[in-house]
Amino acid sequence: MQFEWTPEQDAFRHKIRDFLHTNLPDDWEKFSEHGPASPALTAFAREFCVKLAEAGILFPHWPVEMGGEGLGPWEQQILAEEMWIAGEPRGGQYMNVNWIGPTLQKYGTEEQKARYLEPITRGQSLWCQGFSEPDAGSDLAALRTRADLRNGNYVINGQKIWTSYAGLADTCFLLTRTSDDRKKGITIILVPMDTPGITVRQIPSLIGEGDIHEVFFDDVTVPETARFGDEGQAWEIVAYSLRNERLGIPRFTLARAALDRAVAMLQGEGRFSREYVRIEAARCAALCEAAGTANYAVVQKRVDGLAIGAESSSARYATVMAERAVCEFVIEFLPQALAGASPYLKMHHQRGIVAGVAAGSAEIQLNIIASDVLELPREPR
């Protein structure tokens, strides 16, 4: 076992840091208070991701046949860490390189790959995930948005909710129901967001402006070729995607960076000498590092080409614990940070609320751990 980064990995991290230093504006920390899906950050990301692409660090972890450099999971991790610590200047485009691109490559038709991969590689596309519905949140398989095949077209009717990025996205990775079979009746359709019949309403959120939305589909008609995978294959494809997504955002790194920032502020004010504050800060650091090592253990499995199972849920839950602890530390000892004393800590606090909810709720992760890691007998249904 080796817990240090290789010189090549260190060099890669420094390359990204140097790039961020050069390409982020001086007022970036204040700017990043805009939500990750806000109009301001989305517009910024469209320029920033072009520069990333030009520098070869938009998708260096993708395989060579997809136009990447084939650098692998550790470099993907390092890239994600540095971006997230910096406040995610890629905005919603992080999803493109983490899971949408690889999922398109694995399950897409040649037409879909040709249409959607190229804009992703230019840093010019934004997707949203049409998953949750008013009556289908954690119970995703209860979704009811229908897609009916009529004369070579799918006609879509229904509603999605809490959809990130929907306000400005150009394409929706949409889960629809094509038959009554609970899981095998769900089908993915790639829907251009400018298709007539789509209405998007923003929901005010704690994360920042423009982040989450309701999306209504009224007789939205797309050709049959917009179907992604086979009818009924959505559950399999989403499971594949979420395995990437669950590790996708290394929130523990921002939590740790926020903690360091908070400690520095307390030190600056001469308030980091009291023992209870120091002990509480150390407890937060332990939770951040614990989440980090648990995540790295999962990345190692990807490096070794092993299937990633329920242990990613364990790593994810460890991350939720770290996020919460750091947010609680900041509000207890630096409440002024939420009122503008530290844009960075405010940004962390805004985004921290998402940790236990997005990409499968924390309680669902606990269910998965109970059944598939601990192998406890399942609850009766």
Add this chain to the structure above:
Amino acid sequence: MQLALSEDQTQVLDFIDSLARPYASLPMHDVSLALESADLDAALVESGFLDVLAVEELGPVTAALVVEKLARLPFAVEAAASAMVRPLIDPDLPRPLCLVEEGRTGGPVRFLRPGASVVVVGLSGVRSFTVDAGMIAAAQEDTLYAYPVAFLTGLPDAMTVHDVDAGEVLRAWRVAVAAEAAGLLGAALAATVTYVSDRKQFGRPLATFQGMRHRLAEDQVITNSVYWLVLRAAGTGDSGDAALALLHAQEAAKRVCYDYHQFLGGMGMTLEHPLHLWTYRLKLLTAELGGRGEQGLAAAEALWG
């Protein structure tokens, strides 16, 4: 970064499994509070498992893996101090090795018995002596320790002074205790999971109730992350990592011990089920090196000055 077990490490752990097989389970109704096996101890010494730290291709991570593995056994083994701290001080110090903090020598000392090496670590450096019966307080009856424990009556006037940095010994000591705690946490969780999966109430296994499933799942998250923090601390040799690992382990121990006995219900109050062997050891480890607060202060000092 490379977190997979090496072939050598897998082999060492497999060997320990074979060697420890006769000691892996206990007949019910035959479980005392503190359980030891001289035969197991002798077998471990003879096979060299307590000396892997000095073997170049094995090193401290393997030593931590060995300690974690052995802590899962129902029999208490003095492995942590011997395997992870002794090589730094003097690999030939007689076992068992008892580590005590200068100024805190009045507390319960695990594995203390005549002939043991007591190592005193503190501001005066690292000093040791071989303890004789006259320096050990009369045995107390009815103690609640799941380790063999005794108390020192004082320190001798003359001790062997070791030319080693006390801070470095403290670092290794923290990792060693955390590695032992990681194994105890793993074993206690496994024993609880087995029990609540078998035990039926209201016509179904207790483990099917979400009130229990979620708490056990959280315990798995914490137990897993203690394991990884311990290995990292062993691998980096960093004093901050060591303090964080033991802090997290002691936090975890505090969280799970009462939960697990609670989940076992009536059985959790008995000596018939071996759960206490791991939880009551964990309880004592929460007091090691001054407890969570001391590790927190040490970590804060290492991380932020």
